[in-house]
Amino acid sequence: MKNIVMLFFVFAMSISFLIACTASDRPAAVGGAAKKEDVRMTTTAGQLKEQAAETVSAGEEMFMLHCVACHRDGGNIVNPQKTLHKHVREQNGIKTADDIIKIMRNPGPGMSTFNKTYVPDKDAKAIADYILKTF
Numbered sequence: 001m002k003n004i005v006m007l008f009f010v011f012a013m014s015i016s017f018l019i020a021c022t023a024s025d026r027p028a029a030v031g032g033a034a035k036k037e038d039v040r041m042t043t044t045a046g047q048l049k050e051q052a053a054e055t056v057s058a059g060e061e062m063f064m065l066h067c068v069a070c071h072r073d074g075g076n077i078v079n080p081q082k083t084l085h086k087h088v089r090e091q092n093g094i095k096t097a098d099d100i101i102k103i104m105r106n107p108g109p110g111m112s113t114f115n116k117t118y119v120p121d122k123d124a125k126a127i128a129d130y131i132l133k134t135f
Helices: 002-022 045-066 068-074 086-091 097-105 121-134
Strands: none
Touching: 045 068, 045 121, 097 121
16 A cells, blocks of 8 residues: 555656746746847856756656656666666666666566667666666
8 A cells, every 4th residue: 555655656656757847947038038149048056966866856756757657766676686876776787777777678578678769778777877876
């Protein structure tokens, strides 16, 4: 029952996240629509940190949606010898986000395949970054 409640919560949060992401975040000029020259695109160190934090947040959400059922706390309910923890990943030659995505796309026995239609590359990368940073 606890897992069902958790999955419902993750689902509800995902829907809220998707709705929030579809809102326009383009600035409007005073008295009308923004012109190209009115919008200056600059990236500061603070913005980069914020974008990185958003990626981790998105990665955590995607992880909770697609992975937590089998990989709670970085474990592995199907094969306890192949957890998501750094030392175990590295023993198995999984050191980068690309390595994790390869496993997601073409997993071994017991793990579902997460193809590009089900988990787009952007989401797969966010999940992989979350795993690398968290476990």
